[in-house]
Structure formats: C-alpha cells, structure tokens
Amino acid sequence: MVCLGNICRSPIAEGIVKRKLQSAGFDAIVDSAGLLSYHSGEQPDHRAMETAARFGIDISYQRARQITRTDFENFDLILAMDSSVYSELKSFRQSSGIRKIHLFLEYAGYPAGSDVPDPYYGTMRHFEECFKLIESASVALVTRILSEAGVNE
Numbered sequence: 001m002v003c004l005g006n007i008c009r010s011p012i013a014e015g016i017v018k019r020k021l022q023s024a025g026f027d028a029i030v031d032s033a034g035l036l037s038y039h040s041g042e043q044p045d046h047r048a049m050e051t052a053a054r055f056g057i058d059i060s061y062q063r064a065r066q067i068t069r070t071d072f073e074n075f076d077l078i079l080a081m082d083s084s085v086y087s088e089l090k091s092f093r094q095s096s097g098i099r100k101i102h103l104f105l106e107y108a109g110y111p112a113g114s115d116v117p118d119p120y121y122g123t124m125r126h127f128e129e130c131f132k133l134i135e136s137a138s139v140a141l142v143t144r145i146l147s148e149a150g151v152n153e
C-alpha cells in the first residue's frame with residue numbers, strides 16, 4: 001500500500017487489508033510505504049490512528065518509511081492510493097515490476113482512475129470518509145487477492 005507520506009492513507013489500508021486477509025486465514029505480508037521520506041520513522045497521523053481505532057483497527061504499531069527499490073522485488077502486489085502516486089511508482093520501475101503496480105481502487109473494481117483523496121490537509125470527517133472508502137473497497141480487493149492466489153473462499 002503506497003501513498004505520499006505513509007502516515008494517512010496507506011497505513012489505514014495496511015491495517016484494514018491485513019485484518020481482512022488474516023480473517024480469511026490467508027498468510028500474507030501486508031506493508032505500506034510512502035513516496036516521501038519526510039515522515040520516516042513516525043507513527044501514523046493521530047487522526048488516522050484515532051479513526052482506525054474507532055472502527056476497531058489498531059495502526060499505532062506502524063512506522064512510516066519510504067518505498068525502496070527492493071520493495072518491487074519483495075512484494076507481489078503494489079497498490080497506489082492515488083493516480084499521481086501510481087504514475088510515480090511506474091516511473092520508478094520501468095521493467096519487470098511494472099505489472100505488480102495497480103491503482104488501489106481500480107484493482108478493487110472501482111472505475112479507472114479512481115483515487116483515495118488525501119485527508120492530510122482536511123478534518124476528522126475527511127479521515128472518516130477515507131477510512132470508509134478504503135474499508136468498502138477492501139472487501140472486493142481481498143476477494144480478488146484470494147481468487148488470484150487460487151484460494152477458494
């Protein structure tokens with residue numbers, strides 16, 4: 001799960017998708033990272049932690065990090081939270097890893113080019129909308145991941 005700062009959207013996505021895959025009994029490494037190093041080492045934004053906690057998901061253990069080239073080798077699927085992150089990721093990796101990179105909402109069946117809006121400059125309401133959007137999309141996302149991994153639900 002990749003966004004810009006790795007303190008708002010992608011930590012929420014990591015928390016939700018990890019929980020759903022665990023509940024499905026699927027053993028996967030779910031992680032998140034940001035394009036920027038600005039917040040590296042920090043906990044998620046307190047508004048993201050509070051919102052996730054309110055919906056029963058603990059993301060306080062997470063620490064922000066910048067995406068690295070080895071991530072493109074180590075992970076099977078790299079999901080960008082918005083189109084600008086997606087374009088940036090594709091320009092990082094011109095060769096074999098490119099097929100692993102998808103737009104998060106598009107991969108979950110939303111219309112092409114759908115973005116998870118960045119709540120960073122917004123209010124708690126924007127964080128709640130962000131959480132709910134990621135949560136809704138994650139249902140289809142996890143179904144697709146399990147299906148592509150050959151797991152019968």
Ligand code: 4NP
Binds near residue numbers: 004006
């Ligand atoms: P995120 O939100 O990409 O969802 O983690 C942001 C967090 C920090 C910044 C931008 C977006 N920033 O510019 O510091």
